[in-house]
Amino acid sequence: MEFFEKQISSSRMFSGRVINVRCDTVELVNGKHVSREVVEHPGGVAIVPLLENGDVLMVRQYRYCVTDELLEIPAGKLEREEDPLECAVRELSEETGCKAGRIVPLGAMYPSPGFSQETLYIYLATDLEVGQSHPDEDEFLSVVRLPFDDIVEKILSGEIKDGKTIVGILKAKVFLGK
Numbered sequence: 001m002e003f004f005e006k007q008i009s010s011s012r013m014f015s016g017r018v019i020n021v022r023c024d025t026v027e028l029v030n031g032k033h034v035s036r037e038v039v040e041h042p043g044g045v046a047i048v049p050l051l052e053n054g055d056v057l058m059v060r061q062y063r064y065c066v067t068d069e070l071l072e073i074p075a076g077k078l079e080r081e082e083d084p085l086e087c088a089v090r091e092l093s094e095e096t097g098c099k100a101g102r103i104v105p106l107g108a109m110y111p112s113p114g115f116s117q118e119t120l121y122i123y124l125a126t127d128l129e130v131g132q133s134h135p136d137e138d139e140f141l142s143v144v145r146l147p148f149d150d151i152v153e154k155i156l157s158g159e160i161k162d163g164k165t166i167v168g169i170l171k172a173k174v175f176l177g178k
Contacts, residue, residue, distance in 0.1 A: 003029060005036070010052050014036075018077065045088040046075040046164040047097055048106070048109045056169070057096045057128075061141035071144065071154070072162045075120075084121035089177065092125055094135055096143050101127025106171040113133040113165055122168045125173060131136035148178065 005026040013075075014021040020040040049057040062069045072088055076091035078084060085103065092098050106122040132145055146154075151169050154160040172178075 002028070005029075008033060018042075037115055039112075039116040039118070041077075041116055042080065043078045043084070043119040043121070044076055045078065045084050045091055045121045045123065046073050046168045047088050047092050047094055047103075047123045047125050048073050048168045049092060049128055050148070050172065050176075051128055051130075051145070054146045056148055056151055057098065057147075058144045058146055058151070058165075059095050059141045060144050061139070070162050070165075071146075071160055072165045075164055085123070088121070088123045088125070094138075094158070095133055095141065097130065097131035097133040098125070099129045100125035101129070104175070106168065106175060109164075109167050120164055122164070122171055124172050148173070152178075 005028055005118055008025040008027055010022050010024045012020065012022050022038050022040065024036045024038055026036050027033055032068070052058065058071050060069060060071050062145055074091055074095040076087060076094070078087050085105070088103060089100070092100060102125070104124040104126070106124055108119050108121050110116075111120050118139070133141075135141055151160065152173060153165050155169060160166065
């Protein structure tokens with residue numbers, strides 16, 4: 001059986017600075033019509049900055065939506081029609097102050113495909129030249145240096161809950177053969 005949903009109609013519910021929300025009516029494979037709420041998001045990047053000694057640079061920041069301070073890999077939103085690799089270079093510099101001698105794509109993921117169109121591109125950054133972070137004026141974060149294996153342990157214990165961090169670190173672990 002082939003699975004699909006055909007859009008019948010669409011109406012804009014909200015237009016914001018970062019996201020838009022629309023409500024679509026779709027036809028299912030059995031012919032029934034249902035509503036789908038869709039969050040339109042420009043997408044983003046997440047970077048695993050790996051230092052020569054095996055440590056990873058993480059950022060600690062408060063996330064209002066989950067009312068918690070999280071430990072995450074550096075990440076950011078794509079600007080309109082921005083190349084994901086260029087965004088990764090920019091975000092790595094802004095959040096950690098680093099320039100990478102090598103950036104390897106680790107693939108893309110859909111963080112919340114049940115309601116959002118967002119695609120997140122994940123990269124591994126190595127051969128780092130460390131500098132001073134310069135986050136956006138509305139970003140408050142601190143850079144934290146942790147051993148790679150400690151991060152994996154924090155993921156497995158549930159201490160790290162951020163999806164992009166979990167996926168990025170585990171993809172990097174496989175890529176690096178750790």
